[in-house]
Amino acid sequence: MKQSFKQSGLAGVFTVLLTLLSACSSGGQGAGSGAKPAAEDPNQAAVRELVVGLSLDTLLEERWKKDRDLFKAAVEKLGAKVDVQAANGDDAKQIAQAENMISKHVDVLVVVPHDAQVSAAIVAKAHQAGVKVISYDRLILNADVDLYVSFDNEKVGELQAEALVSKVPRGNYVLIEGADTDNNAHMFKRGQMKVLQPLVDRGDIQIVYDQFTKEWKPVNALANMKTALAANRDAIDAVIAANDGTAGGVVGALAERRLAGTTPVTGMDAELAAAQRIVEGTQTMTVYKPIRKLAETAAALAVQMAEGKKVSTDKTVFNKKIDVPAILLEPIAVNRTNIDATIIADGFHSREDVYRNVDN
Template sequence: MERFRTSIRMILFLSLLLLAMAGILAACEENDDGGSGAAYQVEPAASLAVEAAGGESPTARDKVKIGFSMDTLLEERWLKDRELFKAAVEALGAEVDIMAANGDDALQIAQAETLISRGIDLLVIVPHNAEAMASIVQKAHLAGIKVLAYDRLVRNANVDMYVSFDNEQVGELQAKAITKLVPRGKYVYIGGADTDNNAHLLKKGVFNVLQPLIDSGDITIVYDQWTKNWEPANALENIQAALEANDNDIDAVIAANDATADAVIEALAAQGLAGKVPVAGQDADLKAAQRIVEGTQTLTVYKPIQSLAQAAAELAVKLATDGAVTANRTISNGKARVPSLLLAPIAVDRTSIDETVIADGFHSREDVYQNVK
């Protein structure tokens, strides 16, 4: 009889084990290639909240490990992102392994593969080339690692989550401010890198505003060119070509970021036009803030990256531990509708710089006004 009872207990145990394994396999099949939309709640655009997460660590380690693959650390803005994201992740009790490729696609792919091989729990990517990094998303998923796109969307891949600012709105803010100052005239557009999805979103936002004025004949685009790799030297060549082609007769310039705006203002200064031709940028770099109070740059678009880094860190840890996250948008990347959390950018000019960039502690007042007597 005892042998019979033991056999019954063994059969029950095996049955429960098989049921548990079936549940695990079903869950794996449901999340295969990085997450269907069912794993996320898509909220109205006004909601920016990130929900609290439950969830256990996917490994037996004491700390969740996040891999952060960055395009570059050669610009002021990205150095801030690195430090803010690192601090935010560590404050949540996790750790982060950071690698930067400085604009080299092959190197970024190799670095991301290295991060995956180190046993990270989640990969965060700032892609240099939005298309090239699609292969890394697939490799991460094959290793059971989810992927969060940070600030720039990876194209044609099943990205699990995207966190950024509303880049189309950034372009709209630039164009609205400049057209208010220059409702008619000859415009130059200096774009970002053609390989960066954000550059396309920025341009779309700009032309959302400009196109009706172009159609009416009030505005003429006399030069429109991408800036390879976002490099200021390439932006300088672009604006010099625009000035030469138009005999210096231009009325406004919209630049894709503050580094390209710096090159624009350098070229304008060489022709005695700095401060006479309105120039828009974005990122609120220190040099741009200084140019704004000095009067050579008209505006920048401030994206509070402290908020971006904090939101990304929270999302990364929650995704790594299978916790619940909340999106406020879904964005097509050419292959999937990616659950996205988009934060609001802020237009900043000389009248508002003190109450935004300086009040937030993004730059000190002393640094911003150091060249103004």
């Protein structure tokens, strides 16, 4: 009995071992015979979603809310997630927010810098963690930026100056530029001066006031324009305002002197208030930068970089340290004659909203 029990027990052990060996052998052969790989096993953990970090200077302006929404929608359509943080003009906060996103292991970081110089710290911290950085619309200076996606910003300045010269080929000009800390503001001005300088040299145009606008704030543009008017006893023939926010400040100052609508004023960004001023006649033009195209282009490239794929460009922009690979889109001049065919036709603003004050 005892011998029979031992034999039976040994047979059971051998049976179990053979079963286990057969199962292992079957599992090993399964990968080559149509069985699902381990990674595809529904019981295994899902592959981690790619995450794109978006660090914004501000969400206090209409323009940047549109960028955020369009960029987020485009990234999510491509199957990735977006972590959005906005510093609202605070450099220390923007750096801290970027560090937070980096610590949460975003796969790529897209930055709209508040201060072009200070934001170099964000690039350095991202690279230490192996995260690539895209400079969105505004160029980060003195940093090893991986990609710059924007518009041809010197062309923006050229379009602004050309619009005014066509109306006022001679006279006193005022330049109300953007924030001195924003590299784009300097690029806009370079473009403006390409058009204006030959006329200044010839004596046709006199630049009687030239000032940057701290933080791009309309209230600061208003103060600058009041100073310009007082210094020149209202003898101002044309005003180049760098964007629609500063244009709003300029028009406000002109309105106080009953000059709104008689002194041409430029802008940029095609904000709704600016579009309304154009149809009312108090702002001459704006520069439309098709933000949907910018956001969707940047989103596609961000996901591509997050996946570890190489991005190639045919342009570079020097940021005082390196020639940054760049994608530069074309801006469009918008005035009373083509506003319907541009920003309204694109669905950027509805016709009802743009013409609300005129139609009523």
